[in-house]
Every structure is written in C-alpha cells, then in structure tokens.
Amino acid sequence: MYKLGKRSLNNLQGVNPNLVKVVERAIQISTQDFTVVEGKRSKEQCSINYGKGRTASECIKKGIDPKYARPNEKKVTWVSTPLASKHATGRAVDIYPYPINMKDSDPKKFEAIAAAMKQAAAELGVKINWGGNWQKTKDLPHFEVL
Numbered sequence: 001m002y003k004l005g006k007r008s009l010n011n012l013q014g015v016n017p018n019l020v021k022v023v024e025r026a027i028q029i030s031t032q033d034f035t036v037v038e039g040k041r042s043k044e045q046c047s048i049n050y051g052k053g054r055t056a057s058e059c060i061k062k063g064i065d066p067k068y069a070r071p072n073e074k075k076v077t078w079v080s081t082p083l084a085s086k087h088a089t090g091r092a093v094d095i096y097p098y099p100i101n102m103k104d105s106d107p108k109k110f111e112a113i114a115a116a117m118k119q120a121a122a123e124l125g126v127k128i129n130w131g132g133n134w135q136k137t138k139d140l141p142h143f144e145v146l
C-alpha cells in the first residue's frame with residue numbers, strides 16, 4: 001500500500017475537500033504509486049501556462065496579459081478558457097506515476113491510477129471526470145470533481 005508524499009500533500013492544499021478525500025483513498029488502493037504534481041492553480045499560474053507556445057495576440061484573445069506570451073516555448077495546455085480552468089478553483093488535480101517523469105506517457109500507469117481514482121470516487125459517492133476520457137486532446141494526469 002502506498003501513501004501520499006510531502007509533495008502531494010502540499011499540492012492538495014486549497015483543493016476541493018471531496019476531491020482530496022478521493023485522492024487519499026485512491027493512494028490506498030492503487031496498484032501504481034503516484035504523486036499529485038498540481039492542484040489549485042493561481043490566476044498567474046494559469047496565465048503562465050497558457051502563454052507557453054502562444055503569441056501576445058493569442059493571449060489577448062483569451063483575456064491573458066500579453067506579458068505572459070512565450071511563443072518560442074512548448075505548448076503545455078489546450079484549454080479553451082484558460083482562466084476558467086478547474087484548477088483555478090481547486091476543483092482539479094494532476095497526478096503522475098511515481099517516480100515522476102514528466103515525459104512519462106505510459107498509458108498503463110495512468111490507467112492504473114485512474115482505476116483507483118474511479119473506485120475511490122465510487123466508494124465515497126463523489127463524481128469525478130478523468131482527462132484520459134476526453135475526446136479531443138487526452139489529459140492523462142488530470143482529474144476533476146464535478
């Protein structure tokens with residue numbers, strides 16, 4: 001049985017309490033150890049993320065201060081409404097397999113985490129969505145509470 005590390009606990013601060021309960025239960029039943037790499041995200045962090053890989057005019061279109069534009073960097077987010085991200089309100093977490101490798105995209109590991117999250121959510125009667133089920137761009141580390 002795994003348990004949440006310091007980094008996960010830090011990143012759960014400010015996150016919706018029901019979602020925190022799901023994560024705390026999921027780590028107990030997961031066959032794959034994991035770390036919460038992001039929870040509640042400030043408006044500034046949303047802007048920084050959105051600015052990566054985008055021009056000033058693309059930022060302005062979405063209400064993002066153009067000072068965050070970093071057109072030469074790699075894009076990290078594809079959200080259509082960056083400031084309305086569920087992370088901004090603490091209703092989402094990003095979870096990676098442990099040990100962490102941000103380039104890890106082994107679907108088996110993420111599916112194992114998702115299975116534990118779904119089971120935990122069902123036990124607790126909390127409704128969650130997994131980014132791995134999204135139709136357009138899958139977001140494997142992303143879980144949000146409805």
Ligand SMILES: [Zn+2]
Nearest residue numbers: 092093094142
């Ligand atoms: Zn996310």
